[in-house]
Amino acid sequence: MPATVAPNAVAAVSEARQWDRLMALAELGAITGADGAPGVNRQALTPLDAEARRLVLGWGTALGLTASVDVLGNLFLRHEGTEPGLAPVLSGSHMDSQPAGGRFDGIWGVIAALEAVQALREAGIATRRPIEVVAWTNEEGSRFAPGCMGSMAYAGYRPPETWDAVTDPEGIRFGDALATLLASEADLPRRGLGVLEGPAPHAYVEAHIEQGPILEEAGCDIGIVTGIQGSRWFLVELTGASAHAGTAPVSTRRDAVQDMVRAIGALNVLMEDPTDVLRFTVASIEVKPNSSNSVAETVKFTIDFRHPDAAVLRARGDAIEATIKGAVRNCAVSLTERFNAAPAVFAPEVTEAVARAATAQGLRAMHIPSGAFHDAQFLVPLCPTGMIFIPSRKGISHNPAEYSSPSQLAQGTRVLAQVLAELANS
Ligand code: GLV
Ligand code: MN
Numbered sequence: 001m002p003a004t005v006a007p008n009a010v011a012a013v014s015e016a017r018q019w020d021r022l023m024a025l026a027e028l029g030a031i032t033g034a035d036g037a038p039g040v041n042r043q044a045l046t047p048l049d050a051e052a053r054r055l056v057l058g059w060g061t062a063l064g065l066t067a068s069v070d071v072l073g074n075l076f077l078r079h080e081g082t083e084p085g086l087a088p089v090l091s092g093s094h095m096d097s098q099p100a101g102g103r104f105d106g107i108w109g110v111i112a113a114l115e116a117v118q119a120l121r122e123a124g125i126a127t128r129r130p131i132e133v134v135a136w137t138n139e140e141g142s143r144f145a146p147g148c149m150g151s152m153a154y155a156g157y158r159p160p161e162t163w164d165a166v167t168d169p170e171g172i173r174f175g176d177a178l179a180t181l182l183a184s185e186a187d188l189p190r191r192g193l194g195v196l197e198g199p200a201p202h203a204y205v206e207a208h209i210e211q212g213p214i215l216e217e218a219g220c221d222i223g224i225v226t227g228i229q230g231s232r233w234f235l236v237e238l239t240g241a242s243a244h245a246g247t248a249p250v251s252t253r254r255d256a257v258q259d260m261v262r263a264i265g266a267l268n269v270l271m272e273d274p275t276d277v278l279r280f281t282v283a284s285i286e287v288k289p290n291s292s293n294s295v296a297e298t299v300k301f302t303i304d305f306r307h308p309d310a311a312v313l314r315a316r317g318d319a320i321e322a323t324i325k326g327a328v329r330n331c332a333v334s335l336t337e338r339f340n341a342a343p344a345v346f347a348p349e350v351t352e353a354v355a356r357a358a359t360a361q362g363l364r365a366m367h368i369p370s371g372a373f374h375d376a377q378f379l380v381p382l383c384p385t386g387m388i389f390i391p392s393r394k395g396i397s398h399n400p401a402e403y404s405s406p407s408q409l410a411q412g413t414r415v416l417a418q419v420l421a422e423l424a425n426s
């Protein structure tokens with residue numbers, strides 16, 4: 001394969017068009033963070049998500065791409081190949097955000113894929129294989145846990161009805177929110193669900209902001225992503241008894257908050273890691289009745305646990321339940337595992353194509369693992385899969401202050417355009 005396989009397409013990537021699209025999408029769910037940072041709160045399957053999808057659909061169909069949606073709400077825009085029967089190359093990411101999210105996490109991967117395909121078409125470059133731009137449903141998992149529902153269902157990792165009964169904080173069921181979204185997109189052709197009802201893709205490439213500080217600190221433009229560490233999510237429910245804060249002797253209480261503190265203390269010991277590789281986070285806590293002068297009857301809290309080594313993930317993750325049960329004093333404990341994504345290693349077909357494209361374009365690139373999980377993790381068993389990272393300012397993400405510049409974003413998209421052209425002709 002020549003080093004510069006699609007120079008015209010690379011030149012046709014428009015930094016301004018891509019940035020304008022990202023800024024138009026950032027208006028849908030715009031929020032203001034600390035110091036006035038312009039963030040986004042656009043959670044999965046909300047009316048804002050539907051509006052954002054319409055905007056992207058409009059741009060894609062105006063280009064001549066063919067839209068379709070599957071039963072999980074994964075949205076596809078297809079650029080036809082000269083040999084339409086060949087398995088497509090897929091590229092995209094997600095459009096939902098964190099509740100206090102930034103303007104680039106996920107959405108850039110969708111817009112980058114669209115921009116890369118538009119550039120190929122404007123440069124008059126035909127590809128043998130189709131290229132499908134994809135927006136996966138509910139990657140963040142912040143409204144409906146867990147994340148990556150769309151890609152997990154596409155990959156056949158879980159049956160599509162798995163999460164129907166999951167509720168959001170308002171009690172809305174995932175299945176109902178999904179049905180509402182699909183009803184609003186009844187005008188789109190329905191396609192079969194992923195590899196359950198269709199062929200595996202030829203390859204999958206996801207562009208994403210790094211969300212950490214490594215590229216910026218190393219002065220690199222492009223991250224050649226080598227793989228993704230494993231993640232496990234748990235929901236812990238502690239049930240005690242409510243009582244009057246002024247009258248109930250402490251010795252008689254079954255206080256769920258106090259038991260939560262004991263449990264988290266013991267988990268911190270279980271998760272100790274002098275190498276600082278392990279990631280352990282408790283970040284969502286729900287207390288009932290949540291009143292300052294009533295002893296807490298129930299507490300629900302989440303655990304997000306990550307590690308690149310599957311053995312560590314298994315051993316310490318499997319020890320969580322016994323650790324909590326050994327630490328609490330008098331509450332009942334229930335533990336549910338909500339997400340289990342094994343560490344993933346990306347394919348040389350993709351990492352080498354990313355490295356070649358970056359070199360051909362004179363960009364500074366380095367190999368880098370992903371600490372965040374991504375939909376790409378679930379594509380790994382299906383086809384050669386990889387990711388392209390660009391720097392995140394100060395490594396900040398899941399925060400309105402998340403920022404990558406128009407030119408950094410365009411550099412990533414130019415690499416993506418070349419990689420897609422190469423893979424879609426292989
Ligand atoms: C994805 O958003 C993650 O939490 O890694
Ligand atoms: Mn993301």
Ligand code: MN
Pocket residue numbers: 098105140398
């Ligand atoms: Mn995210």
